[in-house]
Structure formats: structure tokens, C-alpha cells
Amino acid sequence: MKPSFGQTRSDIRRNHALLTSESHEWITQPDWPGAELAYLISPDMGAKFAMALVRGAEALSDIAPADEGIARFVFVLEGSVSISTGQTLAAEGYGFLPPGDAATLSTTAGTRFVLFEWRFLARGELPAAVFGSVAEIDGAPLRGDDWLMVQKMLPTDAGFDGEFNIMNFHPGASLAYVETHFMEHGLLMLDGGGVYRLDDQWYPVGAGDAIWMGPHVPQWFGALGRTPSRYLIYKNYNRSPL
Numbered sequence: 487m488k489p490s491f492g493q494t495r496s497d498i499r500r501n502h503a504l505l506t507s508e509s510h511e512w513i514t515q516p517d518w519p520g521a522e523l524a525y526l527i528s529p530d531m532g533a534k535f536a537m538a539l540v541r542g543a544e545a546l547s548d549i550a551p552a553d554e555g556i557a558r559f560v561f562v563l564e565g566s567v568s569i570s571t572g573q574t575l576a577a578e579g580y581g582f583l584p585p586g587d588a589a590t591l592s593t594t595a596g597t598r599f600v601l602f603e604w605r606f607l608a609r610g611e612l613p614a615a616v617f618g619s620v621a622e623i624d625g626a627p628l629r630g631d632d633w634l635m636v637q638k639m640l641p642t643d644a645g646f647d648g649e650f651n652i653m654n655f656h657p658g659a660s661l662a663y664v665e666t667h668f669m670e671h672g673l674l675m676l677d678g679g680g681v682y683r684l685d686d687q688w689y690p691v692g693a694g695d696a697i698w699m700g701p702h703v704p705q706w707f708g709a710l711g712r713t714p715s716r717y718l719i720y721k722n723y724n725r726s727p728l
């Protein structure tokens with residue numbers, strides 16, 4: 487690793503954060519034998535969810551289920567993740583596990599994945615686990631703009647308290663307006679890049695960068711370059727702020 491001479495693009499503010507790879511801190515955890523985790527977003531910074539990158543040089547097995555009341559979403563970046571209930575997720579495969587799901591996880595050597603965990607806000611019966619792959623999801627234009635296509639990974643019915651989407655930006659496309667909303671976001675840039683406005687900061691961002699957007703933070707993205715930009719984004723959803 488090159489010495490950083492005290493520099494990083496990471497920037498942690500009261501209501502948003504940019505987390506870039508040179509400042510990731512890889513740790514081990516008791517329920518994650520052999521795995522390294524970099525927690526990029528956590529309640530300690532004001533978020534109501536946690537988002538981590540997980541990796542294992544060797545194959546991993548017996549990764550314990552989430553704690554009581556906690557839902558889990560896994561998105562594979564590289565390699566494959568197997569669920570003890572029988573599903574295998576390849577790159578860009580994903581899985582939602584509701585609270586109480588007893589499935590354990592295992593991986594092939596060199597796998598990297600994104601982990602989201604949050605205290606699930608149930609409404610009626612808990613939803614069942616969901617598994618899928620980004621390549622199998624049709625995109626829909628966001629507010630009629632087909633330069634900005636959204637792929638929704640989870641069903642939208644009221645049983646779900648959050649959504650996980652892939653946003654696909656044609657080069658030069660942008661969010662139509664500066665959004666402000668009480669819902670939070672956890673985001674990972676997958677491809678391309680551009681400029682992310684968060685509050686009154688403007689950040690150049692590219693693949694591998696992660697962002698936390700807290701409640702109400704003004705947010706806008708403009709995609710730059712000659713190739714499409716894509717990001718994975720979580721949003722709490724379907725629930726009142728009260």
C-alpha cells in the first residue's frame with residue numbers, strides 16, 4: 487500500500503459521508519470466521535443502518551445469522567455467496583433475509599460482497615427471503631427519463647421497510663432535481679463516476695466509493711465520462727417518519 491501522507495478523499499460530516507477505499511479499516515468479527523469487514527456506515531455516525539464490505543482470501547463458511555430483529559441484505563461484487571437454504575449468488579446476485587431467518591452464509595475463496603443490516607420495521611407479516619440477480623431485472627425510467635433507469639431488487643409492497651435499487655445513468659445524465667427527503671441512503675458506486683452533491687459539498691466520485699446520505703440531506707448526482715455510471719442504493723421506505 488502506498489503511504490497516504492495524511493490525505494484521503496473520505497469526508498465524514500454531520501448528515502452525510504463519502505467513504506473511499508484508501509481509508510477503509512478492515513476488521514474481524516466473532517460471528518464472521520475468516521472474514522474481513524470494513525464497516526463504512528454505522529449508527530455511530532448517525533445512520534439507522536450499517537453497511538459493510540466483506541471479503542475473504544480463503545473460502546468462508548458458517549457466517550452466523552443476523553442478531554434478533556435485524557434484517558440483512560447481501561450484494562455480491564466478486565466470487566459467490568451460498569445461503570444454507572440452498573441458493574448460490576454469483577456476481578451481482580443479491581439476497582434479502584428477514585429478521586429471524588436462520589440461514590448461514592458461506593463463500594468461495596476471494597469473494598467480496600456488500601452487507602447491509604438494519605432493525606426491521608415490520609408491518610403485518612414479515613416478508614419471506616428474496617433472492618435474485620441484477621441481470622434478470624427490467625429497468626424502468628426514473629420520472630420518464632430513459633437516460634436514468636432504475637432496477638428494483640425487492641418487491642415494493644408494504645411488508646418491506648426499505649428498497650435496494652440499481653440506478654443506471656447514461657453518460658451525461660443526472661438526477662432531475664436536488665432531492666431532499668427524510669429517508670436515508672447507503673450507496674456504493676459500481677461503475678463510471680461523476681459529481682455527487684451532498685449538502686453544500688460537491689464530490690468527484692468513482693467506482694468503489696461509498697456514500698451515506700442522512701435524513702433530509704440535499705443530494706444530486708451528475709454522471710460524467712463516456713461510459714454509463716451505476717450505483718447500488720439503499721433507502722428506508724414505506725414507513726412514516728413518526
Ligand code: UGY
Nearest residue numbers: 653665671705706719721
Ligand atoms: O430513490 C432515491 O431517493 C434516489 N433517487 N436518490 C438518489 O439517487 N440520491
Ligand code: MN
Nearest residue numbers: 665667671705
Ligand atoms: Mn434520494
